[in-house]
Amino acid sequence: MEEVFSKRLKSARVMQGFSMDALCARMDNIISKQSISKYETGKMMPDSTILIALANALQVSVDYLFRPFKTDLQSIEFRKKSKLKITALDSIKEKVRDSVERYLEIENILNMDSKFKIDFSNVTVQGADDVKNLVVRLRKEWNLGEDAISYVLSLLEENEIKVIELDAPDGFDGLSGWVNQSYPVIVLNKNFPAERKRFTALHELGHLLLSFDPIISAKEQESLCNLFASEMLLPSNQFIKLLGASRKDISLQELIDLQMQYGISIDALIYKAKELNIISEQRYNTYFIKKNTTPKFKDDANESRFPIETSYRFRRLIYRAIASEIISLSKASVLLNAPIQELKLSLNLV
Numbered sequence: 001m002e003e004v005f006s007k008r009l010k011s012a013r014v015m016q017g018f019s020m021d022a023l024c025a026r027m028d029n030i031i032s033k034q035s036i037s038k039y040e041t042g043k044m045m046p047d048s049t050i051l052i053a054l055a056n057a058l059q060v061s062v063d064y065l066f067r068p069f070k071t072d073l074q075s076i077e078f079r080k081k082s083k084l085k086i087t088a089l090d091s092i093k094e095k096v097r098d099s100v101e102r103y104l105e106i107e108n109i110l111n112m113d114s115k116f117k118i119d120f121s122n123v124t125v126q127g128a129d130d131v132k133n134l135v136v137r138l139r140k141e142w143n144l145g146e147d148a149i150s151y152v153l154s155l156l157e158e159n160e161i162k163v164i165e166l167d168a169p170d171g172f173d174g175l176s177g178w179v180n181q182s183y184p185v186i187v188l189n190k191n192f193p194a195e196r197k198r199f200t201a202l203h204e205l206g207h208l209l210l211s212f213d214p215i216i217s218a219k220e221q222e223s224l225c226n227l228f229a230s231e232m233l234l235p236s237n238q239f240i241k242l243l244g245a246s247r248k249d250i251s252l253q254e255l256i257d258l259q260m261q262y263g264i265s266i267d268a269l270i271y272k273a274k275e276l277n278i279i280s281e282q283r284y285n286t287y288f289i290k291k292n293t294t295p296k297f298k299d300d301a302n303e304s305r306f307p308i309e310t311s312y313r314f315r316r317l318i319y320r321a322i323a324s325e326i327i328s329l330s331k332a333s334v335l336l337n338a339p340i341q342e343l344k345l346s347l348n349l350v
Contacts, residue, residue, distance in 0.1 A: 003042055005042075006041060006042040008064065008066065008067065009058075010040045011094050012060050014087075014091055014094045015058075015091055015094035015098060016058055016091065017091040018058075020033045021033055023036055023057060023058070027054070027057045030053060031046075035050075039054075067101075069097075069101075070105075071180060089172075092187070095166055096166075096187050099164045100164070100179050103164075103314050104179070104183065105335065106335055110317060112317075114160045114183065115182050116160045116161065116183065116184050117159075118141060120137070120210065124211055124212070125211060125216070125224060126213045128227055131206075131210065131224050131228050132227070132236065134210065139235070148261050149262075149263070152198040152201050153197075154309070156186060156201060157312075161205070162185040162186070163186050163188065164188070164311070165187075165189075165190035165310065166187060167190055170189075170191075172189050173192070173196075175204065176205070176208050177208075178208070184208045186204045186208070188204075193308070194304055194306040194308045194309055195263055195264055195268070195305075197309060198264070198309065199226075199229050199264065199265070199268060201229075202228065203225045203229040205229075206226075207225055210224065230264070230268060233264045233268075234262045234264055236272075243278055246277070249283070250270075252300060252301065255270065256300075260305050260306060263306040265304075267301070270284060270287050318332050318335055
């Protein structure tokens with residue numbers, strides 16, 4: 001029990017982004033930094049008064065501080081070199097661990113088998129053609145054809161991928177990894193516009209699914225995961241049908257129409273056109289020169305036009321369990337980190 005408490009205490013502190021000194025300050029210095037250190041190393045246990053004060057300062061329940069760890073986060077990768085400080089990155093990872101634990105707990109309560117079934121590990125990705133072929137396979141597996149994906153986050157959740165959205169700083173795009181070697185997790189910055197969030201989610205899916213040849217550099221892997229996301233959103237052959245195989249000029253309105261249909265940004269579309277040789281490298285560069293010199297054009301090109309997406313599955317499972325009288329409102333409150341009164345008002349059984 002002491003070992004669980006010590007690990008949970010440190011996890012909760014890191015999740016809040018607190019140093020030991022900061023935690024002491026949050027508790028009006030009723031305990032010392034040395035005491036916190038002893039708690040976290042298992043050398044000492046707090047009395048009930050200090051325990052409650054710790055839980056309040058860390059915004060967790062007392063029960064949380066004694067809950068055994070059930071998840072092992074593996075292969076956690078940030079989509080690109082993050083601008084965040086180490087403390088912020090560690091905080092994000094602990095928030096992910098907490099969210100995944102609660103996600104798996106409600107699935108277990110509902111007796112759901114959510115193990116991921118797609119396995120591309122027998123294919124070693126060496127270049128763009130391998131990525132495109134795997135996208136074709138996955139689109140076929142998920143019955144997508146060449147149609148636009150209306151809701152990327154829902155698609156991922158329907159196919160047993162845990163999607164977690166965090167209120168994170170701009171320096172964080174997303175991360176992905178495996179829990180207990182069986183459950184894929186994609187974490188996204190909930191504050192980003194729809195196009196960026198959709199692209200990031202599918203980029204992270206690429207990291208989860210693609211087995212790269214060891215000679216492929218980290219930078220090349222990022223590019224290939226970008227290609228994976230681009231092909232998932234709008235396959236190359238469909239893109240060529242829509243724009244034509246070769247163009248001298250493309251109107252912004254054409255790209256806006258594609259953006260609204262496929263949920264992919266104007267910048268990503270113009271890059272795809274350049275990569276497929278639909279437009280020249282010179283025309284591609286001209287686009288960015290115009291963006292940098294014409295404020296109105298830049299605003300139009302950067303505008304988000306696709307409906308915002310949110311992950312709903314975890315919350316939906318909680319309400320399903322409440323409505324089926326499988327869990328109590330108090331248990332639901334713990335799982336959702338929401339006040340019981342809020343749940344009562346929103347339950348609204350029909």
